[in-house]
Structure formats: C-alpha cells, structure tokens
Amino acid sequence: MTVYSVEDIEKKFNNIISNFPIVDTHNNFPYNLRAQLHNEFETTKEFNFDSLLTTHTDLVKMKEGKIGVQFFSCWIECKDDNMFYQDFDQPNNIVRDTLEQIDVVKRLVDEYSHSFKFVHTADESLASYRDSGNKKISVTLGIEGLHQVDLSLAVVRQYYDLGVRYITLTHNCDNPFATAASSVTGGLPDKGLTDYGKDCIKEMNILGMIVDLSHVSHKTMLDVLKVTKAPVLFSHSSVYSLTKHGRNVKDDVLKLVKENGGVVCINFFPLFLKQEGHDEVTVDDAVAHIKYIVDLIGWDHVGFGSDFDGIPQGPVGLEDVSKYPDLIKKVWKATGATEEDIVKMMGMNILRVWKECEIVSGKMKNKVKPVESNWDQRKWIFYEYCREFPEIFPGAYKIKEKENVFKDTQKLF
Template sequence: MIYINVAVGLSILLLVIGLSVGLSVNTFKGRDALDSAPLIDGHNDLPYNFYHILSNNLSAFHFESDLRNDNVWGKNACSSCFTDLPRLNAGKVGGQFWVAYTPCESQYKDSVQLTLRQIDVIRRFIQRYPANLQLVTAAGDIETTWRNGKIASMIAIEGGHSLDSSLALLRLYYDLGVRYVTLTHTCNTPWADASIVDNGYVYNLTDFGKTVVYEMNRIGMLVDLSHVSHNVMREVLAITRAPVIFSHSSAFSVCKHYRNVPDDVLHLVKKNNGIVMVNFYSGFVNCNSSRNATLQDVVDHINHIRNLIGVNHVGIGGDYDGVSSMPMGLEDVSKYPDLFDRLYENREGEPTWTREDLEKLAGRNFIRVFQAVEAME
C-alpha cells in the first residue's frame, strides 16, 4: 500500500508539473520578452516638441501625466505628440534615444548653436526625472539601468549639418553624451547626399565624408544611415570599420519609399554585422494610398528584414514625436507590446519568433552593435 501511494503521489506530482509547464507555454505572450530584455527604441523626437511647443521650458511639460487628452499635448491638439511617462511604462520601454534635431534651414547658419540647445534640453529633461530616467553613454549600462527600473536615456543627433563640417564638434558632441549621428537629414551636407538630393548636386560621400566616418569609428560613435541616399549607404558600408545602424528606417522592397533600405544594402548590413531599426511612420511602412497603415505593415517590414538577413540584424526605431501619422495599432509609445504579441503569433507563411528572437529584436541586437562600436575606440 505504501508503494502504491508513493507511485500515485509521484504520478500526481508529474501531472502537476506537466500541467504547469504546459500552462506556462500556453500563456506566454510576445510582450513577455520585454520583461527579460530591454526594449530599446532608436529614435524619439520628443525634444524637438519641447522646443517647438514650449521653447524648451520643461516646467510646462508634465511628463509624469497621461497626456493623451491634454489641451496642448493630447491627440486632438498635437498631431505629432505620442510620448509621456505612463505610456512609456505601458509600452515597457527600457531604453530610448532622445534626438537632438535642428531643421535643415539652420545649415550654414546657427545649426551648431541650436544643436547645443537641444542637447542641453535633453540632459535637463533626464535630470528632471531621476527616478524614471538615467543618462547612459555606454552599452554595458543599458541593462543595469533598465533592471533598476529606469529608462536608459541616450542622446542622438539627427543630421550631419549639426557638425558644421567640423571633426572637433563631432568629438565635443561625443563628450556631451551623444552616441549616434545621422549623417544627413532631408538636406545634403557638403560631404554626403541625403535621401532626397535637394539642390541638383550629387556629392555621394566625399573624401571628407569618409574622414567623418573614420573619426566616428575611432571615437566610438555610432554611424546612423537613416536619411542618407541609397548610394551613400553603400559607400559608408564599404569603408566603415565598425557596425552601422539605421536608427529609424524600414524595408524598400515592402514600401518603395526613398527613406527605406534596399535589399542589396540589407545584405551589406548583415556582412557589416549592423542593424536596421524599423520605423513605424505610416508613410514609410505603407505605400498603398488606398488604405491606412496598420500594425501589420510594420510586422511585414520586420519579417522581410528577418527573412532576408536574419534575426540578428533588426530592431525597433519608432520615430514617435517626429511624424504626424502612426499606423492603426501603434498609435503611441504604449503599443510596443502589441507588436511583440503579434509577431509571436507566428501566422502561416511568417517566420517563427521565439522568446530569444524577440529579445534580440527588442534590444539585444542593438546592445551587441553598440558594444562592437565601443570596442573600436
């Protein structure tokens, strides 16, 4: 009788364990990967809204409040406002690049002064919320900051015109905490073409442009190829000694917009061991004017890149607060978990996403690239 009871007890125990394992498998959602790896978004333009709306008066911005229905920052008042702390927390954001952007009209005029102003407001913004945000300048500090319950906050510059063709300024920006520079915005610089060649001249990547790339490699600054022309993408990838990023770009084969990355360049990104952080902007992910962009469009871009060059070379670069239209299902920064849930559904004809794959997409791919760039110093 004792042996029977032991056997019965063992059987019950094994059954319970089996049910528990089955339950854990069945209840896992894609968003759960964001509890074991930080979601790192490559591009958020909230700092430009600080300037555009508040003249950088941070005391008038209530980051800690849900601003969806705010009279100034709400969806009915501001078409390009998608960010606040409650929604970042709901979105499980663990790391964010805050962008210092100045318009192309400032080139050859006051771009340096305006860029410094924007770096200043980013730093003040981070310092204003020490319980929620922490300035991070090294790859190794991202996960530590996230595990401590804070958003790892990094600084980027969008547009090489902010350099005023000066390597000294590049180095000084690095000392101020900037960790990537987008080589152009929507205007050419004297040394690199933008995605739209805007003045009839074709510079491609000049000798000085190559020197900029080499210096960024040397000091450990990430080279960002979003916004550059397709040919400049190829030229940079042919010479860089470090992996590159596309901080907020999508796949040209899925939507033939000049801002997206062609397949031949994607193959070069794989060879370079770099990363394309997929943009959410409706106009970049859906080229079909007969319908609105949806979350599925973003899934299609992510899956195309993953199918073509592998899961190790894709990330997230939402472009929130920098554009006026986001896809249905990705309306603001609270919606990232829905994207990860959708990817994990692994629908017929789509690649299978494991938890490890989703962790790579979320942030581990970017951390790997960032570490490799740091190693070049």
C-alpha cells in the same frame, strides 16, 4: 515554424521583459519641447511628463510600452529654406540649437530621475534597466544630420563627450560629408560619401560614435559600408521592396548590412510603411517590414526606431509608445520566433551594435590619432590684427596663408 497561442506569447513576453529591454532608437519628443515651449518645461505648469500628454510620448505611455532604453533625437532642421542648397559654409546657429536639444534632454532626465537615467555605454544601459527592476528607462542621444556639426569634426568629438551615441549622416539636405536621399529624389546627383565624409566615418569609428544611415542616399549607404570598421545603424528606416520610397533600404544594402553586422530599425511613419494596395496603414504593415528583413538577412539585423513625435501619427495599432508590446506579440505570432530571436529584435541587436562600436573604438584609439582634416571649401576669415600675435614658430603664418582671408574692419585697440 512553431506557432504559439496568444496565451503562450503573453506568458513568454512577460518572462523576457524583466531581463531584456525594448530599445527605441529614434524619438523626437525633445523637438516638441523646443518648438512649443522653447525648452521651458520646468516653468510651464501645464507640463507634467508623469501624466498623459497629447504627444506620442510621456512616462505613462513609456511604462505601458515597456520601454527600457530610449535614444532621444536631438534634431535641428536644415538651416536653409531651400532643402537643395549647396552652400554649406553659411553662418548659422545650428550648433547652439543642437546643444539646447542635448541640454533639454538632460534636464528632462534630471527632473524625472525617478524613471530616467542618462547612460553612456551599452553595458550601463542594460545594467541600469536590470538593476532598477525595470523601473528606470536608460536614456541616450542621437543627432539627426551632420549639418548639425557645422563642417567640423571637432564638434563631432564634443557631441560624443556630451553623451551623443549616434549621428545620422544627413537629414533632408546634403552637407559636406554626404548626399541625402531627399536630394536625389529632388533631382540632384547622388554623389554618395565625400572624401571629407570618409574622414568623418573614421573619426566616428575612433570615438565609438554609431554611424546612422537613415535619410542618406543609396550611394552614400554603399560607400559607408565599404569604409566603416564598425557596424552601422539605420535608426528609423523601412524596406524599399515593400514601400518604394527613396528613404527606405534596398535589398542590396540589406545584404551588405548583414555582412557589416548592422541593424535596420523599422520606422513607424505610415509614409514609409504603406504597401501597394493598402488603403490604411496598420501595425500589420510594420510587422511585414520586420518579417521581410528577418527572412532576407536574419533576426540579428532588425530593431525599432519609431520616429514618434517626429511624425504626424503612427499606424493604426501603433499610435504611440505604449503599443510596443502589441507589435512584439504580433511579430511573434506571425513568425513563430524563438525567445532569443524576439529578444534580439526588442533591443539586444541595438545594444550589440553599440557595444561593438565601443570595442572598435578601443582598438583604434590606441593606434590612431583624432582626424584633423577640415572641409576643403571652408572659409577661414580673420582680422588683420591677428598677424600681430606671436608666431608659433618661424614661418607658421605662411603655412595656411593662401587659404586665409584677412579683413581690416576691426582694430584690436
């Protein structure tokens, strides 16, 4: 292992940052705009993203942190007060709320276009960073849980069209597609990926939507890694062997991630980093989690997924987005890594996964049609008057008649 001096590391870092971006796969700042300002940031005179805010994220901190590509999370909480609920066909406003999150990110990008550019592909994100002389941060989107598609693969497709580039399969609740880690720690069985979930993975592969396995159960991780045709992402997770929390990734999964070509992005929430015997969680704990992954499966499979502004506070020394250079330099000093290895960790691993998902999509789209399946427990409710509409072809109404429920509480005229 080569040991570099602080001066050498500083010089090397300043050299590579001009061409290779730091990528953060998970920042929850948009939810703060929702909860605190009801998304009305443009008419709130106190809000200025170009100034130092009291959140983990603003443009001053992002520029100091040398952020080059930011995945903003468009997260909406599970819509039942009981996080262990199993009635997934409840009427709710989850899609509306998610669309508002997508909208507020795009409006934030437009309002601060001197520093942001919304991008749609891995190549575009890197080109924008380089072409702007590192002046513009490429912005894209993730959605944190398939509960946010409200049972429907059609919604997955529409989210992709709107610019979403990964979806986490669960948040802290089960859904018709998969089991959440929190459900298992809460005492529910680990059912893993459902048959409908397998259909969803196929559709995500067709689209080029990155499959995110943060928050999912251990069996769900294993099931997905058996069926996906594209590399996976853990957008904000840490290592189970160092911190035995149900959200973290066990060694057997890490080894499969290597085979799959995926990436685990280290979460900065102290809860998922704290090691036994440590009274205080610091940036060194994050370094240890990164080093563990590197030692077990290599530099091709590690990245950053901070969870900033979705956690109460970061570790000491990793308090906000401005601290990324400090983390990178500490990893460099601890490992004696090559510049190529550091560049991978900083963000090129993520861009590779994104690009490979696009390549898989390109191959599948020419051969495979969109997945048309629906969840087999979905309720299809209509009014009696719809029977009066013209049939598509003779007998069309009878094809799904047994699955439909017809009510007579409304009249067409």
